[in-house]
Amino acid sequence: MTISLLILPDEFGLYQFHRDYRFSTEWLNELPWYTLSKTSGEVSLLCPAQYHSTTTDPSLATAAKKNELGWRCFQVDAQMDFSLIGILASIIDPLRDNKIPVFVVSTFDTDYILVKEDMLEKAMGVLNRQQGIVIRPGSSVVL
Known part of the structure; x- marks a missing residue:
C-alpha cells in the first residue's frame, strides 16, 4: 500500500486558550481552515499563521495563553x-x-x-x- x-x-500557528475562552463565531467562519479542540483544561486552535495578528478583537497574538508559530x-x-x-x-x-x-x-x-x-x-x-x-x-x- x-x-x-x-x-x-x-x-500554521497553534494557540492555547483558557478553557472558557469564547471565539466569535463570525470570526471563525471567516477562517479558511482551522481545527478547534476543547478539553477540561484548555481550548486549542490550529489555523494558518497569517491570522496571528489580524484585525480580530482581540488578535490571536494577545488572546492566547500560549502560541507557537512555524x-x-x-x-x-x-x-x-x-x-x-x-x-x-x-x-x-x-x-x-x-x-x-x-x-x-x-x-x-x-x-x-x-x-x-x-x-x-x-x-x-x-x-x-x-x-x-x-x-x-x-x-x-x-x-
Whole structure:
C-alpha cells in the first residue's frame, strides 16, 4: 500500500486558550481552515499563521495563553477508513526515530501531521526514504 502525503505550502500557528475562552463565531467562519479542540483544561486552535495578528478583537497574538508559530503540514491524501490500521504509525514512527517532534490532527476523513519549519527538510528526507510513502506538493488552505 502506498501512502500519499501532500506537503501544504502554508505555515500554521497553534494557540492555547483558557478553557472558557469564547471565539466569535463570525470570526471563525471567516477562517479558511482551522481545527478547534476543547478539553477540561484548555481550548486549542490550529489555523494558518497569517491570522496571528489580524484585525480580530482581540488578535490571536494577545488572546492566547500560549502560541507557537512555524508549523508545516503534511496531509494524508486519502479518505481514511476507520478500519485501516497502522497508517499514521507508519508516518510518525520514522519521524520519531529521527527525533522529529510532531503535532497530529485527525479529522473524520484524514490525518494531518505537522512538523516545525526548521525540521521540515529533515522530515521530508526521512519520509522520502520510507518505502511506500510518496510526498507531493499540496494546495494552499488559504482561499
